[in-house]
Amino acid sequence: xxxxxxxxxxxxxxxxxxxxxxxxxxxxxxxxxxxxxxxxxxxxxxxxxxxxxxxxxxxxxxxxxxxxxxxxxxxxxxxxxxxxxxxxxxxxxxxxxxxxxxxxxxxxxxxxxxxxxxxxxxxxxxxxxxxxxxxxxxxxxxxxxxxxxxxxxxxxxxxxxxxxxxxxxxxxxxxxxxxxxxxxxxxxxxxxxxxxxxxxxxxxxxxxxxxxxxxxxxxxxxxxxxxxxxxxxxxxxxxxxxxxxxxxxxxxxxxxxxxxxxxxxxxxxxxxxxxxxxxxxxxxxxxxxxxxxxxxxxx
Amino acid sequence: xxxxxxxxxxxxxxxxxxxxxxxxxxxxxxxxxxxxxxxxxxxxxxxxxxxxxxxxxxxxxxxxxxxxxxxxxxxxxxxxxxxxxxxxxxxxxxxxxxxxxxxxxxxxxxxxxxxxxxxxxxxxxxxxxxxxxxxxxxxxxxxxxxxxxxxxxxxxxxxxxxxxxxxxxxxxxxxxxxxxxxxxxxxxxxxxxxxxxxxxxxxxxxxxxxxxxxxxxxxxxxxxxxxxxxxxxxxxxxxxxxxxxxxxxxxxxxxxxxxxxxxxxxxxxxxxxxxxxxxxxxxxxxxxxxxxxxxxxxxxxxxxxxxxxxxxxxxxxxxxxxxxxxxxxxxxxxxxxxxxxxxxxxxxxxxxxxxxxxxxxxxxxxxxxxxxxxxxxxxxxxxxxxx
Numbered sequence: 001x002x003x004x005x006x007x008x009x010x011x012x013x014x015x016x017x018x019x020x021x022x023x024x025x026x027x028x029x030x031x032x033x034x035x036x037x038x039x040x041x042x043x044x045x046x047x048x049x050x051x052x053x054x055x056x057x058x059x060x061x062x063x064x065x066x067x068x069x070x071x072x073x074x075x076x077x078x079x080x081x082x083x084x085x086x087x088x089x090x091x092x093x094x095x096x097x098x099x100x101x102x103x104x105x106x107x108x109x110x111x112x113x114x115x116x117x118x119x120x121x122x123x124x125x126x127x128x129x130x131x132x133x134x135x136x137x138x139x140x141x142x143x144x145x146x147x148x149x150x151x152x153x154x155x156x157x158x159x160x161x162x163x164x165x166x167x168x169x170x171x172x173x174x175x176x177x178x179x180x181x182x183x184x185x186x187x188x189x190x191x192x193x194x195x196x197x198x199x200x201x202x203x204x205x206x207x208x209x210x211x212x213x214x215x216x217x218x219x220x221x222x223x224x225x226x227x228x229x230x231x232x233x234x235x236x237x238x239x240x241x242x243x244x245x246x247x248x249x250x251x252x253x254x255x256x257x258x259x260x261x262x263x264x265x266x267x268x269x270x271x272x273x274x275x276x277x278x279x280x281x282x283x284x285x286x287x288x289x290x291x292x293x294x295x296x297x298x299x
Numbered sequence: 300x301x302x303x304x305x306x307x308x309x310x311x312x313x314x315x316x317x318x319x320x321x322x323x324x325x326x327x328x329x330x331x332x333x334x335x336x337x338x339x340x341x342x343x344x345x346x347x348x349x350x351x352x353x354x355x356x357x358x359x360x361x362x363x364x365x366x367x368x369x370x371x372x373x374x375x376x377x378x379x380x381x382x383x384x385x386x387x388x389x390x391x392x393x394x395x396x397x398x399x400x401x402x403x404x405x406x407x408x409x410x411x412x413x414x415x416x417x418x419x420x421x422x423x424x425x426x427x428x429x430x431x432x433x434x435x436x437x438x439x440x441x442x443x444x445x446x447x448x449x450x451x452x453x454x455x456x457x458x459x460x461x462x463x464x465x466x467x468x469x470x471x472x473x474x475x476x477x478x479x480x481x482x483x484x485x486x487x488x489x490x491x492x493x494x495x496x497x498x499x500x501x502x503x504x505x506x507x508x509x510x511x512x513x514x515x516x517x518x519x520x521x522x523x524x525x526x527x528x529x530x531x532x533x534x535x536x537x538x539x540x541x542x543x544x545x546x547x548x549x550x551x552x553x554x555x556x557x558x559x560x561x562x563x564x565x566x567x568x569x570x571x572x573x574x575x576x577x578x579x580x581x582x583x584x585x586x587x588x589x590x591x592x593x594x595x596x597x598x599x600x601x602x603x604x605x606x607x608x609x610x611x612x613x614x615x616x617x618x619x620x621x622x623x624x625x626x627x628x629x630x631x632x633x634x635x636x637x638x639x640x641x642x643x644x645x646x647x648x649x650x651x652x653x654x655x656x657x658x659x660x661x662x663x664x665x666x667x668x669x670x671x672x673x674x675x676x677x678x679x680x681x682x683x684x685x686x
Contacts (some may be wrong), residue, residue: 142660145650145659165366199348
């Protein structure tokens, strides 16, 4: 790769010219090796899902299954009776249900709160914003037992309500929305107000439509967050009917679902659990990037 | 942008026009109804706005109050009890033990303290290795992806970033597979003649392995000062033996998954460096190393600090990976305070102890966050919308 063509792309020329050809080839080799380090684990995961257990154990690095089989996927989808079934479809259903409700809730409530904190004048606003900032500093893992206590006391332990309700609002999302609403010029709202629109009308039909990019970022991040959520579900539920992809997979992998290494099965389940977020990522990478950087600017 | 342009003449908008004071708002300067002003019309609008404000934030206040503030207070109470999770801990029937749970962890000799000290040691090594490694790697990745003439840089960026967005449980599953005794990593190592360790079953500390390999310490029978002195129930030798091989695997996983996120933060900062600055340096005749050392890195310093502290805060919370990959094994060498807190409560039904560990961890992390915010406040806060 990359031996000729140096004058074609002039707009983004580097400051210091290009590396000398031998160095350049060496550099590309190193960069490709580095890239492979990030890609190969996923490739092996994909391939191993189509192997038999002995094949996976004997040839962990084999890129082509010696006896390709879809046994793992058949077991996950309940199509085969081999061994005890892994209730994968239930996990999938629970994950999807919770993630959709949580995402909808976060998008609505985070933007409402963000708008109020950015624009509406009311007593206690400053205190509330300071509260949001301090909430962002509270580490999730320190809340495992506290969350269990409160859910247990309210009788919400081991219910969908208990899984969903505490996730419906997140401080980081409020922060992102507040930042965005502050960047919208005030005149837009004032013009609407002059036209006789009330606070809710202005929020709903003037400001929110303008906030599309921020809302998309929030949607993507909320979905990713609730789909990948693990610790909250771990302490909020107990029975297997509430297991999600994360808690179910964790139990399967840490040995709670019976014998053998079963790596093809586990890796196939992990792959399927990754797919929705991966699809979202490849379509909306821009918003993930914004989310990563939004995490960086919290004062 | 759809600017609904200003033709306010319509619909005889007298009342609402009056209700719009064009004053710049200073929140808190004049709370609604705090200082009675002669103008009455604006105040009505303001009061309505105040009601809407509270209405808009009410879901946030309810959820964060009920599931964040209240639980913390409840757990603070439980950390003062000896509670096994059976009865209601708030009816006064449960045995109140005061600070005993904290004492057992910090000052009293015993199994609790030994376990807690072990967890602290493990996590400390985890932090000491993960934070610098992920920061350096993220910076390197950002510098690579920022090369203007590099082909396929957006594909590379995607590849580097992808592990960060996947579920920690799914990624841990992959690493368990890769690092089995006869797994992919060891097979690859055998190609170059290295016999890899049995990663997840190897409790030996890498520092002691290193020193033992050099013949400086007899790892089987540590002697002298190292064995005779102890701190919090662990001998100096145990404190200094380094992360276990198993822990190193979790460290590798953490570095691999988080480097992508931090790469993006560095990348945004790199693209913010004014090009004129670099060009001026180029005219001065600097070479690549000098450019990096004297122009690029100094410009990245605030972001470097941010990434380091974000890493510091996150690494003290490692839990998911430990849960899936090792549950603290082998020989408690992957035990972390977060996991110990969980397992004391939900495994050993000692919720008071678990809550106490959680609060010590909380205090530790909040202290670091406070430090970070304090230091970042010194610098002018810049808010950026990436590119």
